Amino acid sequence: MKKLLLGNAAVARGAYEAGVRVVASYPGTPSTEITESIVQYPEIYAEWSPNEKVAAEVAIGASIAGARSMPCMKHVGLNVMADPVFTAAYTGVNAGLVFCVADDPGMHSSQNEQDSRHYAEASKIPMLEPSDSGECKEFTKLAFELSEKYDTPVFLRLSTRISHSQSLVELNERENDELKPYEKNAAKYVMMPGNAIKRHVEVEKRLAALKEFSETTEINKAEINGSDIGVICGGTTYLYAHEALGDSVSYFKIGMIYPFPDKAIVEFCKKFKTVYVIEELDPVIETQCKALGIEVIGKERFTLLGEYTPTLIKKAVSGEEIPKENALDELLPARPPVMCAGCPHRGTFYVLKKLGLTVSGDIGCYTLGAVPPLSSLDTTICMGASVSAAHGMAKARGPKFNKKLVSVIGDSTFMHSGITGLTDIVYNKGANTVIILDNSITGMTGHQENPTTGYTIRGEETKQVNLIALCKSLGVEHVVVADPFDVKNFEKVVKEETEREEPSVIIAQRPCALLKRVKYSGHCVITDACKNCKMCMKLGCPAISVKDDKVVIDNTQCNGCGLCVNVCPFGAIKKED
Amino acid sequence: MTKSIMIVGVGGQGTLLASRILGNTVIREGYDVKVSEVHGMSQRGGSVVTYVKYGDKVYSPTIDKGQADLILAFEILEAARALPYLSKNGTMIANTQQINPMPVITGAATYPEKLDEKIEKKANLVKLDALSIAKQAGNIKTVNVVLIGVLAKNSEIPYEKWVETIKETVPEKFLEVNLKAFELGYNV
Numbered sequence: 001m002k003k004l005l006l007g008n009a010a011v012a013r014g015a016y017e018a019g020v021r022v023v024a025s026y027p028g029t030p031s032t033e034i035t036e037s038i039v040q041y042p043e044i045y046a047e048w049s050p051n052e053k054v055a056a057e058v059a060i061g062a063s064i065a066g067a068r069s070m071p072c073m074k075h076v077g078l079n080v081m082a083d084p085v086f087t088a089a090y091t092g093v094n095a096g097l098v099f100c101v102a103d104d105p106g107m108h109s110s111q112n113e114q115d116s117r118h119y120a121e122a123s124k125i126p127m128l129e130p131s132d133s134g135e136c137k138e139f140t141k142l143a144f145e146l147s148e149k150y151d152t153p154v155f156l157r158l159s160t161r162i163s164h165s166q167s168l169v170e171l172n173e174r175e176n177d178e179l180k181p182y183e184k185n186a187a188k189y190v191m192m193p194g195n196a197i198k199r200h201v202e203v204e205k206r207l208a209a210l211k212e213f214s215e216t217t218e219i220n221k222a223e224i225n226g227s228d229i230g231v232i233c234g235g236t237t238y239l240y241a242h243e244a245l246g247d248s249v250s251y252f253k254i255g256m257i258y259p260f261p262d263k264a265i266v267e268f269c270k271k272f273k274t275v276y277v278i279e280e281l282d283p284v285i286e287t288q289c290k291a292l293g294i295e296v297i298g299k300e301r302f303t304l305l306g307e308y309t310p311t312l313i314k315k316a317v318s319g320e321e322i323p324k325e326n327a328l329d330e331l332l333p334a335r336p337p338v339m340c341a342g343c344p345h346r347g348t349f350y351v352l353k354k355l356g357l358t359v360s361g362d363i364g365c366y367t368l369g370a371v372p373p374l375s376s377l378d379t380t381i382c383m384g385a386s387v388s389a390a391h392g393m394a395k396a397r398g399p400k401f402n403k404k405l406v407s408v409i410g411d412s413t414f415m416h417s418g419i420t421g422l423t424d425i426v427y428n429k430g431a432n433t434v435i436i437l438d439n440s441i442t443g444m445t446g447h448q449e450n451p452t453t454g455y456t457i458r459g460e461e462t463k464q465v466n467l468i469a470l471c472k473s474l475g476v477e478h479v480v481v482a483d484p485f486d487v488k489n490f491e492k493v494v495k496e497e498t499e500r501e502e503p504s505v506i507i508a509q510r511p512c513a514l515l516k517r518v519k520y521s522g523h524c525v526i527t528d529a530c531k532n533c534k535m536c537m538k539l540g541c542p543a544i545s546v547k548d549d550k551v552v553i554d555n556t557q558c559n560g561c562g563l564c565v566n567v568c569p570f571g572a573i574k575k576e577d
Numbered sequence: 578m579t580k581s582i583m584i585v586g587v588g589g590q591g592t593l594l595a596s597r598i599l600g601n602t603v604i605r606e607g608y609d610v611k612v613s614e615v616h617g618m619s620q621r622g623g624s625v626v627t628y629v630k631y632g633d634k635v636y637s638p639t640i641d642k643g644q645a646d647l648i649l650a651f652e653i654l655e656a657a658r659a660l661p662y663l664s665k666n667g668t669m670i671a672n673t674q675q676i677n678p679m680p681v682i683t684g685a686a687t688y689p690e691k692l693d694e695k696i697e698k699k700a701n702l703v704k705l706d707a708l709s710i711a712k713q714a715g716n717i718k719t720v721n722v723v724l725i726g727v728l729a730k731n732s733e734i735p736y737e738k739w740v741e742t743i744k745e746t747v748p749e750k751f752l753e754v755n756l757k758a759f760e761l762g763y764n765v
């Protein structure tokens with residue numbers, strides 16, 4: 001039976017068919033739906049881990065204990081889990097272990113555009129890269145086979161267009177469901193120098209064997225169409241190149257990027273006058289080809305930036321000009337993403353903006369606090385950096401600066417990597433104020449449970465992290481819970497806490513407006529008492545705008561959250577049913 | 578021959594469901610199909626674009642400028658933004674609803690006037706007020722299915738195939754109102 005599946009759902013299906021028993025992940029676009037799709041298979045234990053490092057370690061442990069397992073993450077998550085990954089390359093596996101990582105060329109939903117293919121060579125772990133949902137499923141299964149056959153973890157590399165495109169997939173039965181026996185083997189799994197030195201020898205032997213595999217595997221395949229142009233590509237660019245150039249060129253499609261199929265590539269290139277390497281982001285394949293002494297055309301013709309398109313490829317290869325586009329003669333206003341109507345973060349940023357504070361930011365829906373009119377954030381680097389970077393800012397500029405400085409960090413992000421930064425502040429005598437934006441969910445990536453929500457990935461009730469007790473136990477003596485929609489009180493609390501000479505935490509508590517249990521009703525209306533001061537416009541609410549110099553509320557957008565009612569200095573906004 | 582359809586709108590309008598209904602309907606006809614979606618950041622009230630391509634064999638899941646046979650626009654500014662993607666003989670189906678983007682709300686930009694008339698001068702446009710039709714069907718959230726109805730009318734795929742997919746995709750509770758919305762859209 002064939003089914004239309006998202007690339008991510010196809011990876012999950014592949015894991016299911018491969019007999020996977022444990023999947024541990026941290027959400028991250030574009031990888032999130034892999035783990036969300038795993039939940040439909042009761043045979044598989046699934047969890048949202050607090051961060052990617054934990055997820056990888058859970059999967060590594062499960063593999064050593066005899067279960068096929070897989071952590072899934074976005075590209076930057078791989079940086080977080082890099083530590084265990086590099087050593088898992090040395091221990092190898094008991095049952096199959098696949099690290100699934102999704103890159104985001106074009107940065108649809110990311111803070112950088114890293115090319116995770118570099119990790120394969122750096123960590124000495126083989127890497128496969130599928131081109132559509134069918135291959136997502138097949139390559140996942142192959143990755144597990146290779147993992148066990150060669151005693152190594154295997155990377156499966158995806159990118160946004162593969163993860164988030166649906167195509168047809170043939171479904172099969174589940175196999176290899178049994179646990180492998182567990183036997184203590186310290187020489188293999190205790191990585192202290194004496195053992196690791198011996199394991200490194202095994203790693204190099206295994207890579208040599210995998211290189212042989214890469215030379216002959218069907219997933220590295222030539223498609224000869226009898227012309228004098230050859231194209232080397234893989235993943236997304238195989239699709240784009242095929243669409244652009246059809247049968248007018250020959251292809252070498254790389255499905256296994258590492259170890260690189262040297263001989264097969266040399267053989268392929270011999271057949272052509274001109275060879276192009278077409279790959280998004282960095283010249284990974286191109287560098288390999290050049291190291292082999294092959295002359296190829298690569299990044300001198302193709303950009304290092306963003307996603308490719310068939311048109312871009314056609315132009316680069318044939319020099320064909322792109323026909324002039326049919327467009328209106330005027331510049332259209334952009335439509336950047338915005339915080340939803342009813343978003344609890346809006347109250348927080350309204351106050352921070354009003355107080356003119358420096359805001360050390362982080363990653364989540366609240367990163368949108370950076371855009372006008374709230375324009376609050378000063379920095380966003382990576383998950384957790386809001387807390388530790390603010391500590392660095394305060395140490396650099398002193399107490400006076402620190403009294404006008406706060407960190408903002410979401411509940412999921414705080415559990416992911418904010419706790420260590422807060423520990424640092426307490427331990428090293430900082431006096432920062434950290435605002436935990438507790439909206440009771442991992443919002444940005446589409447509503448995943450996390451340790452602060454009290455529910456597991458399968459919606460089962462579980463112990464809920466007590467953020468107050470947690471912060472206090474780290475040594476933060478001043479922990480205050482405040483509702484960001486009660487703007488008067490929230491402002492008072494922020495002023496008080498930033499004044500302190502000691503660390504403090506404000507838990508800004510109000511659930512995400514999109515949660516099912518949040519039931520705002522009716523909508524807000526402007527009454528005759530309106531003096532047109534436009535204070536409510538400072539909220540940046542998508543429901544409030546100005547028409548003919550009068551403020552109006554669009555009730556198809558308004559969900560009646562009432563924040564504007566609290567902000568209006570004249571009591572001129574009322575809630576109606 | 579591949580057919581390329583682009584669905585554009587504002588995050589939260591239900592474009593994703595529309596592209597899935599379309600994708601699952603064309604496979605009933607035995608085509609190869611690819612649907613490219615947008616998740617994450619831009620879903621939060623930003624411009625969203627999804628692509629559906631079908632034919633004997635589809636390679637790229639994306640559609641380039643000048644290549645869309647049909648564009649289904651959920652909002653008129655997004656229709657204007659997508660215009661460069663429409664092929665020479667392509668058709669644009671657009672909901673005339675206006676949703677102000679943040680730069681317009683803050684006063685940094687103005688919402689362009691008479692976009693429908695401007696688009697008509699450049700392309701073959703089918704326009705409708707899908708929001709009113711959705712209200713008429715009984716739920717403003719069915720704008721996406723109203724638009725799917727218009728798309729169905731402009732496609733070569735038989736009416737029943739669409740209905741079959743909607744029955745499979747939409748939860749029982751909302752089925753009736755969605756089927757009504759589809760029919761109203763189909764008969765616009």
Ligand SMILES: Cc1ncc(C[n+]2csc(CCOP(=O)(O)OP(=O)(O)O)c2C)c(N)n1
Pocket residue numbers: 026027028029052074076077080111363364365366383409410411412413414437439441442443444445
């Ligand atoms: C290392 C890493 N992993 C995952 C992500 C993807 N990601 C961005 S923000 C976020 C979580 C946001 O949740 P939360 O902190 O609760 O804030 P909210 O979006 O709910 O406001 C995730 C998972 C990332 N950017 N970096």
